[in-house]
Structures are given as structure tokens and as C-alpha cells.
Amino acid sequence: xxxxxxxxxxxxxxxxxxxxxxxxxxxxxxxxxxxxxxxxxxxxxxxxxxxxxxxxxxxxxxxxxxxxxxxxxxxxxxxxxxxxxxxxxxxxxxxxxxxxxxxxxxxxxxxxxxxxxxxxxxxxxxxxxxxxxxxxxxxxxxxxxxxxx
Amino acid sequence: xxxxxxxxxxxxxxxxxxxxxxxxxxxxxxxxxxxxxxxxxxxxxxxxxxxxxxxxxxxxxxxxxxxxxxxxxxxxxxxxxxxxxxxxxxxxxxxxxxxxxxxxxxxxxxxxxxxxxxxxxxxxxxxxxxxxxxxx
Numbered sequence: 001x002x003x004x005x006x007x008x009x010x011x012x013x014x015x016x017x018x019x020x021x022x023x024x025x026x027x028x029x030x031x032x033x034x035x036x037x038x039x040x041x042x043x044x045x046x047x048x049x050x051x052x053x054x055x056x057x058x059x060x061x062x063x064x065x066x067x068x069x070x071x072x073x074x075x076x077x078x079x080x081x082x083x084x085x086x087x088x089x090x091x092x093x094x095x096x097x098x099x100x101x102x103x104x105x106x107x108x109x110x111x112x113x114x115x116x117x118x119x120x121x122x123x124x125x126x127x128x129x130x131x132x133x134x135x136x137x138x139x140x141x142x143x144x145x146x147x148x149x
Numbered sequence: 150x151x152x153x154x155x156x157x158x159x160x161x162x163x164x165x166x167x168x169x170x171x172x173x174x175x176x177x178x179x180x181x182x183x184x185x186x187x188x189x190x191x192x193x194x195x196x197x198x199x200x201x202x203x204x205x206x207x208x209x210x211x212x213x214x215x216x217x218x219x220x221x222x223x224x225x226x227x228x229x230x231x232x233x234x235x236x237x238x239x240x241x242x243x244x245x246x247x248x249x250x251x252x253x254x255x256x257x258x259x260x261x262x263x264x265x266x267x268x269x270x271x272x273x274x275x276x277x278x279x280x281x282x283x284x285x
Contacts, residue, residue: 004161008189011154012173012182023162032162033200036193039158043190047272050183051280073232076259081226099283102276106269113259113270120260120270122197126252130201 006032008039010046017042019137030134037122037136051103057095058104062111065091071117079112156182158189160196167192180281187274194271202246203254205261211240212261224266 004023010016019042021027021035048055065083069075088105096104113120124136154173160166169192171177171185198205216228241254263270 004163006160006162007157008193009155009157010186012156013154027162029200029202033197036197036200039193040190040197043186043193044271047183047186047190047277050179050186051272051277073229073234073237077226077230080222080229083222100280102269103272103280106271106276109263109268110270118259119256120263121194122201122253122256126256127201130249130253 006035008035008042010042012046015046017046028134030131033122034127034131034134034136037124037127040121041124041136048103048107051096051100053096053100053104053107054094055107058092058107059111061091061095062108062115066112066115069116073118075116076113076118079116083108083112156185156189158192160192165196178281180277180285183272183277183281184274187272187277190271191273198253198257201253202250203257204244204246205257207244208241208254208257208261211244212258212265216262216265220267222268225263225268228262228266 003025005020006023007020009018009020017039019035019038021032023032045055065079065087066075069079088101088108092101092104092108110120114123122136128135154177156169156171156173158167158169160168169185169189171181173182195205215232216224219227237258238251241251241258242248245251245254260270269276
């Protein structure tokens with residue numbers, strides 16, 4: 001007998017994302033957490049897509065900013081003190097329409113932190129290490145992009 | 150199974166109850182879809198940390214203490230420069246249900262610091278409103 005459920009179901013144009021878990025007294029919190037991380041990842045991709053942010057371009061810029069830096073608090077400090085308005089303007093030009101710059105900046109901050117192994121979100125690898133029996137599923141399907149013929 | 154276009158999130162897990170739904174029709178704008186997604190995102194992100202065994206309130210309080218009233222990029226640099234890794238680790242361990250979730254607590258800590266200094270690391274409903282406000 002199921003006591004509850006957590007369901008995310010989205011269909012918008014070509015984009016389809018469905019994740020669900022039926023919950024009973026045996027369901028462990030980390031199983032629900034794993035599903036939620038998957039939902040969050042799926043939403044993030046679609047949000048940046050809707051806002052017109054070129055995720056690979058931002059990721060590439062984050063890699064350039066963090067090149068040679070080691071994991072740690074001081075590296076976060078170094079990189080962010082070097083990220084002035086000019087760095088944003090130059091580095092993110094072409095990665096988004098002008099009005100979406102704040103969204104591209106948010107993505108850049110996230111990617112920089114990920115490059116420095118200081119992610120502000122639950123990292124799937126770390127989560128799966130902590131909870132080997134409640135693994136986060138890898139993203140599936142297309143993300144509203146045209147299929148290759 | 151989703152047949153018509155819609156965005157739906159339903160959660161019933163212990164005391165956690167959430168229900169959000171947006172039916173997508175001809176008059177629905179991408180802005181509406183983005184706002185609905187950003188709202189759901191906000192809901193699930195925080196809950197995923199809590200269900201992983203991280204005491205988010207403790208870490209929020211720690212971030213508030215460390216950041217104070219500093220804001221912006223300069224504040225990120227300043228706050229992270231001043232952090233003492235061993236002390237932070239101990240504080241984070243106090244916010245973990247067990248040692249194995251420490252990396253997850255570390256991620257929440259990073260997020261909480263950025264949240265506090267008002268530097269976005271994700272798309273929030275307010276950010277969606279701002280971007281589409283400029284577009285329209």
C-alpha cells in the first residue's frame with residue numbers, strides 16, 4: 001500500500017521529463033532525495049534553454065577562469081575577485097541575449113564552483129558515494145532539441 | 150502519462166505536501182513555463198538537501214554569521230578568503246546526520262554563502278521575472 005508519491009511530469013513542446021516515486025513506510029529519505037536531484041537537474045537544463053543561455057559556452061568560460069586552480073576556499077576567492085563586470089561582458093558575450101545576462105552569470109557562478117569541486121548543488125557522484133543504494137538516475141531523453149536525422 | 154502539454158509537480162512525503170500545476174495552452178507564454186519550473190526547482194533543491202540528512206537551518210545560520218551584511222562578488226572573495234577549512238568542516242559535521250553526507254553539507258554551505266551575499270548560482274523565480282521583464 002502506497003502512502004504517498006513524488007511526481008514531476010513535464011511536457012512542453014518536444015521536451016518531456018517524467019520522474020516519480022511511490023512512497024511507503026519503507027521508503028528511505030535518500031531515495032526521495034535522489035529523485036529530487038534528478039528533477040532539479042532536468043529543470044536546470046530546460047530553464048537555461050528557455051532563457052537562451054548557451055550552457056556549453058558558459059561552461060567553457062568557467063573552465064578558462066579556473067584553469068590551474070586547485071580545489072578550496074582560497075581558489076573560490078581568487079576566481080571571484082578576478083570576475084569583474086568587464087570579465088562578464090567579454091566572457092559571456094555571445095553566450096546569451098543581453099537580457100539573459102543575469103541568468104548566464106548565475107550559470108557561470110555555478111560552473112566555476114563545480115570546476116573548483118565546490119558545487120553549490122548536490123553532486124551526483126558524491127551523492128551516489130554517500131548513498132550507493134539510492135543512486136541518482138542519469139538524465140535521459142532529449143531536452144527539447146531537434147533529433148539528429 | 151502526460152498527454153497534453155503541462156508542467157506538474159506533486160509531492161506527498163511524510164509532512165511534505167506540495168502541488169503545482171501549469172496547463173500549457175495557446176496563450177501560455179515561455180515566461181509562464183519558466184516561472185513554474187523555477188518555482189518547482191526552488192522547492193526540490195532545498196528539500197533534497199534536507200532528505201539527504203543535512204540540517205539546512207544550522208548551515209543557513211552559519212552562513213549568516215560568516216557573511217554578515219556583505220553583498221556582491223567582492224563579498225564572495227572576502228568571505229571565502231577568510232574561511233578556516235578545519236573550523237568549517239567541524240561546523241558542517243555538526244549539521245550532518247552522519248559523516249558520509251559531509252560533501253553534501255559542503256555543497257549546501259557553498260550555496261548558502263552565495264545566497265547570503267546575493268550572488269545567484271541558479272535561476273530563481275525572481276530572475277525569470279527580471280529576464281522576461283527586460284525581453285517584453
